[in-house]
Amino acid sequence: MKLSNGVEWGLHCCVVLSQAEEPQPAARLAEFHGVSPTYLAKHLQALARAGIVRSTQGQDGGYVLVKPPAEITMLAVVEAIDGAEPAFRCTEIRQRGPLPAGKRECRAPCPIARAMANSEAAWRDSLAAVSIADLVADVDAETGGTALRKTRGWLREPAAS
Amino acid sequence: MKLSNGVEWGLHCCVVLSQAEEPQPAARLAEFHGVSPTYLAKHLQALARAGIVRSTQGQDGGYVLVKPPAEITMLAVVEAIDGAEPAFRCTEIRQRGPLPAGKRECRAPCPIARAMANSEAAWRDSLAAVSIADLVADVDAETGGTALRKTRGWLREPAAS
DNA sequence: GCCACCTTACTCGGATAAGGACTGTCCGAGTCGCTAAGG
């Protein structure tokens, strides 16, 4: 099981966007994080499709958070980029082979699928309990406010490179 | 995020093996589940490497559970087949770009990595709380004991095909 | 009748191709801001 690398980028971008007052182009966010601009753009498109960010075109355009950071959960970002499909998909092999399970007991998912679904629900609940605002608060507490202040300053600067 | 398909096969095989008294060859387990024999063999090798099953070669050989079903957790099977590496791997992009985080705050993982690790821990805990014996009990309760009885009967039969 | 050996068939184990998904990239459509001309 491997989570797409873009999830990390998307979460970091949401944290940075929460500190920006003006739209930030994808290229600028990529420069800030030192990652591929074109590939990051692809993931930002996914965030836009999910309604987490809104894009503005043209001069001084870019991406802005749609909702306040406290209302954006990590789960929303993860599902926007990685997809909302469950990691475990039951292929109903109990209905195959020489002893197929009857239709009676197959109205409910098999115990294995249920246990896997429960575990994934625990994972999702844990992700849904953390918002972008919580991440921002953690960063702020860890760095004593310096990191976010420097970030806000850098975002206000005109594009240097 | 997609979980390997072999996880489902491995769990079903463990349930079936818990009902068998004699070693069961990979081909027979594949026939029972109606899946590819060679590919299932690959996953059974992974279970053997993890110490969940033990293989016996030669005539009347096959796979047997090493430990009692109550001591085999779903987590062990999942990690044996899918790997124990975490799904989210922090690439430390906070140390890149024009505003790299200082060494001071990088001694601890960044808040994003911590939150993801917490969520994965919740997932693992949930999987570790369910054993093969629990799955067997669920199947037994659902089918009124018929499914397991039929399975045990089929396992005692000599290879038909 | 008992034992040792051999043959046989069966089993696993790792090494080997094919398909699909993630990674990474590019160029075109659309839009906003700026400029400059005209009233």
Next chain:
DNA sequence: CCTTAGCGACTCGGACAGTCCTTATCCGAGTAAGGTGGC
């Protein structure tokens, strides 16, 4: 001086290759059982 049309540059969005991992398969090494010959 104000308005308006045009231009230019910048932005996103979707379509296009490359690479890694999952899927699927095969054949060889090793082993236990069963048969056979000898004692």
